[in-house]
Amino acid sequence: MPSTGGFSIMKRAPVNRIIPFSNVDGPGNRTSVFFQGCPFNCLFCHNPETIHLCRDCGICVSQCPAGALSLDNEGHVAWDRTRCVGCDSCIRSCPHDASPKVRWMTVEEVMREIRRSAPYIDGVTTSGGECTLQNEFLIDLFTEVRKLGKTCLIDSNGSFDFAADPRVLEVSEGVMLDVKAVEREWSDCLVSFPNAIVLKNLEYLLSVGKLHEVRTVIFPGRDRENEATVRYVAQQIGGACLYKIIRYRPYGVRERYQKLLGEYETEADYAERWAELARSLGAAQAFVV
Amino acid sequence: MSEALRIIQDPTLTYKQELLALARLGESTDDSLRYSDAYYEAKRRGALCDLNEGVMPYRPRYICPDYELLFRKGCEFLQLEPPKDLLEAVNVLEIFYCHVPSITSFPVYLGDLDRLLEPFVVREDRAFAKKVLGLFLRNIDRVQTDSFVHADIGPEDSVTGRLLLELTEEMQLAVPNLTLRYDPEKTSDDFALACVRCMLKTAKPSFANHRMFVKEWGERYAIASCYNGLSIAGGGFTLPRLRLYECSLDAKSPEDFLERELPRHIDLQLEYMDKRVKFIVEESSFFKTNFLVTEGFVKLENFTGMFGVVGLAECCNRLLGIEDKKKGFGMNDRATALGLQIMDAIDVRVAAHEAPYCDAYGHRYRLHAQVGIDTDGMDDSPGTRIPIGVEPTMLEQLEVNEKFHPYFPTGTGDIFKFEETYLKTPEAILPIIKGSLANGLRYFSGYLENNDVVRVTGYLVKKSEIEKLRAKKQSLNNVTVFGMGAQDGGHALDRRVQHHEESAG
Numbered sequence: 001m002p003s004t005g006g007f008s009i010m011k012r013a014p015v016n017r018i019i020p021f022s023n024v025d026g027p028g029n030r031t032s033v034f035f036q037g038c039p040f041n042c043l044f045c046h047n048p049e050t051i052h053l054c055r056d057c058g059i060c061v062s063q064c065p066a067g068a069l070s071l072d073n074e075g076h077v078a079w080d081r082t083r084c085v086g087c088d089s090c091i092r093s094c095p096h097d098a099s100p101k102v103r104w105m106t107v108e109e110v111m112r113e114i115r116r117s118a119p120y121i122d123g124v125t126t127s128g129g130e131c132t133l134q135n136e137f138l139i140d141l142f143t144e145v146r147k148l149g150k151t152c153l154i155d156s157n158g159s160f161d162f163a164a165d166p167r168v169l170e171v172s173e174g175v176m177l178d179v180k181a182v183e184r185e186w187s188d189c190l191v192s193f194p195n196a197i198v199l200k201n202l203e204y205l206l207s208v209g210k211l212h213e214v215r216t217v218i219f220p221g222r223d224r225e226n227e228a229t230v231r232y233v234a235q236q237i238g239g240a241c242l243y244k245i246i247r248y249r250p251y252g253v254r255e256r257y258q259k260l261l262g263e264y265e266t267e268a269d270y271a272e273r274w275a276e277l278a279r280s281l282g283a284a285q286a287f288v289v
Numbered sequence: 290m291s292e293a294l295r296i297i298q299d300p301t302l303t304y305k306q307e308l309l310a311l312a313r314l315g316e317s318t319d320d321s322l323r324y325s326d327a328y329y330e331a332k333r334r335g336a337l338c339d340l341n342e343g344v345m346p347y348r349p350r351y352i353c354p355d356y357e358l359l360f361r362k363g364c365e366f367l368q369l370e371p372p373k374d375l376l377e378a379v380n381v382l383e384i385f386y387c388h389v390p391s392i393t394s395f396p397v398y399l400g401d402l403d404r405l406l407e408p409f410v411v412r413e414d415r416a417f418a419k420k421v422l423g424l425f426l427r428n429i430d431r432v433q434t435d436s437f438v439h440a441d442i443g444p445e446d447s448v449t450g451r452l453l454l455e456l457t458e459e460m461q462l463a464v465p466n467l468t469l470r471y472d473p474e475k476t477s478d479d480f481a482l483a484c485v486r487c488m489l490k491t492a493k494p495s496f497a498n499h500r501m502f503v504k505e506w507g508e509r510y511a512i513a514s515c516y517n518g519l520s521i522a523g524g525g526f527t528l529p530r531l532r533l534y535e536c537s538l539d540a541k542s543p544e545d546f547l548e549r550e551l552p553r554h555i556d557l558q559l560e561y562m563d564k565r566v567k568f569i570v571e572e573s574s575f576f577k578t579n580f581l582v583t584e585g586f587v588k589l590e591n592f593t594g595m596f597g598v599v600g601l602a603e604c605c606n607r608l609l610g611i612e613d614k615k616k617g618f619g620m621n622d623r624a625t626a627l628g629l630q631i632m633d634a635i636d637v638r639v640a641a642h643e644a645p646y647c648d649a650y651g652h653r654y655r656l657h658a659q660v661g662i663d664t665d666g667m668d669d670s671p672g673t674r675i676p677i678g679v680e681p682t683m684l685e686q687l688e689v690n691e692k693f694h695p696y697f698p699t700g701t702g703d704i705f706k707f708e709e710t711y712l713k714t715p716e717a718i719l720p721i722i723k724g725s726l727a728n729g730l731r732y733f734s735g736y737l738e739n740n741d742v743v744r745v746t747g748y749l750v751k752k753s754e755i756e757k758l759r760a761k762k763q764s765l766n767n768v769t770v771f772g773m774g775a776q777d778g779g780h781a782l783d784r785r786v787q788h789h790e791e792s793a794g
Contacts, residue, residue, distance in 0.1 A: 020682060020683075020684040021682075021683055021684060021717075021721065021787070022717075023710060023711060023714040023717030023718075024710060024714075027716065028714075028716050028717050028719075028720055029716075029717040029718070029720045029721055030717075116684065116688075117684055119724035119725075119727065119728055120684065120687070120720055120721045120723075120724035120725065121720060121724075122720055
């Protein structure tokens with residue numbers, strides 16, 4: 001996991017992409033900013049190319065059919081947006097779960113794109129990868145976004161200690177938190193990251209009124225694991241916020257992990273069962289998406 | 290085979306459609322309304338198009354009667370008293386509609402239905418009112434069998450407006466077309482959201498920029514036919530169109546086009562309009578004897594001519610030598626800038642022309658971005674739209690539209706096709722509509738992928754009805770055949786879909 005802290009001080013952050021209009025990243029119409037880099041390595045990740053930063057190995061350069069990739073004089077992989085045809089050959093050939101199509105952007109550069117979509121949106125959501133790796137950048141970005149009268153939401157895996165540094169919460173409406181696994185062993189296997197901090201965040205964000213929603217992915221046939229997570233989250237949040245029960249889908253998941261988790265998506269009825277459990281435990285706003 | 294024989298043997302035409310086709314044929318037997326040789330030459334080249342309006346106009350193209358007057362005074366000619374309750378009101382309208390002519394012979398404007406009917410609806414039990422309005426809508430769909438039949442609601446919320454939305458959703462009919470006059474000050478978010486939900490399920494209503502129309506027409510304006518802004522108690526005499534791509538074919542450069550070819554074609558279209566307007570007013574009997582005129586439901590001074598254009602995108606691309614549409618108008622600042630220059634030139638020249646009649650508008654015609662017809666193929670995109678199949682992101686498409694929509698008081702619009710997840714998040718669409726209208730968009734239409742009722746270029750058809758025609762069966766709606774042509778020739782149903790975006794985390 002390459003460090004990004006140094007770049008944050010320079011107020012540049014690696015941006016995977018910016019989607020001007022999104023209807024699935026929080027309430028209303030939102031501009032979503034996806035940052036590159038994530039401390040988790042979730043087996044079911046749909047966008048594994050957002051996990052790591054490019055190592056400049058150059059393997060993707062020869063795979064590009066449009067001549068949009070090259071190695072520059074300093075040995076870095078350079079991406080020419082104007083030539084790119086979006087075929088994702090580079091992403092498929094990358095052995096490091098990274099992408100050459102990342103822009104190191106300043107807050108002002110990101111704001112330029114947000115200002116363009118501002119007339120049509122309710123707010124901005126930052127996502128990833130894991131956007132809280134860019135904590136200092138987010139604080140500056142949200143401060144600017146709020147000047148436009150727009151709301152700010154953080155889509156997070158919960159790896160950042162919000163209680164220790166709550167500044168970003170002060171300039172945002174709150175967090176949409178993934179609680180992927182509660183059982184310790186299942187979490188270690190599923191996301192390769194200790195989940196104590198995630199559970200601590202769940203409690204803390206709830207206590208300060210900054211928990212916008214919680215999401216849990218339901219895996220086919222994993223009764224015990226699914227139940228442990230849903231039961232825990234539902235009892236914690238009660239009716240305080242949305243609880244989105246998400247069906248596991250194999251699309252985009254790395255092949256070796258598909259074999260482990262399932263090559264078929266979670267049945268709707270099966271997911272609904274867990275939403276019902278959540279509601280019966282008091283999570284009134286639990287539903288399947 | 291004679292044209293008449295072809296019509297009466299066509300298995301896909303209903304009796305009424307045959308009758309209308311024969312009437313058009315009959316009209317074409319007289320040629321006393323003549324134009325200059327240069328006009329006919331340009332028409333042959335396809336640079337000018339009269340939209341098959343017919344050579345002998347016997348009524349204005351679009352008529353927007355003053356239904357409030359009908360409800361206040363009744364109608365002597367049709368022996369109708371002012372209605373006293375909801376049943377009478379609906380009955381009066383149903384009868385009156387059958388006597389409102391237009392280019393299609395169907396009424397293109399049914400009135401501001403919520404405003405007209407609200408006083409009667411609120412006096413009734415809700416369930417009864419809904420039953421009556423449901424029968425009213427069924428009558429319109431089966432009797433006024435043409436998708437250019439159009440009703441308006443809003444800007445304020447009302448019981449009638451809500452009932453019409455509920456019924457529209459439940460009944461899934463192509464007729465009538467429906468518009469919400471949207472004003473951020475007057476239209477509640479709750480009512481606007483109900484309209485968005487209905488639009489996703491039935492491709493209507495569309496959203497009209499109320500403030501923009503009021504500024505140009507005053508409070509008493511109608512949205513008629515596809516998306517045409519016109520005056521209530523008035524209408525549109527005629528709507529010919531410049532096919533800008535064909536107009537550009539003889540131009541040697543953008544400058545040559547702006548200095549020579551464009552003005553020449555504008556003047557020929559103005560010649561056509563002047564002669565036609567005079568003929569309708571002075572020669573045909575409509576403005577002399579029709580009860581709509583003699584009883585004051587329409588007034589001559591409130592009519593104007595609609596100066597139409599199509600194919601701006603293809604025109605700009607050709608003039609700049611852009612062969613790949615994906616890099617052309619809409620995606621290319623140079624092409625868009627040229628488009629604005631061309632529209633400015635058209636606007637100025639048409640505004641400088643002293644038109645006969647059109648008294649309420651200082652004797653001026655008004656611009657219209659025509660939505661295209663089924664035979665246009667891929668050469669001329671509707672009005673100033675970005676060609677289907679190469680649309681950029683929705684944000685960019687809106688930004689381009691906002692620049693061009695203000696030119697067209699008599700109507701323009703664009704259509705956005707949404708993917709299924711938007712059904713669960715209509716609140717994600719409303720800010721887009723609000724933002725774009727505030728930024729100068731005139732008219733916003735949307736529909737959901739996979740619906741049966743879909744918006745083709747400006748009008749609605751049922752995909753299932755198109756399939757009937759393909760199977761050589763009859764379709765009750767006159768317009769289904771245009772939908773089939775636009776689908777085959779113009780790929781009109783293949784527009785870009787606004788997808789929900791997968792989150793990357």
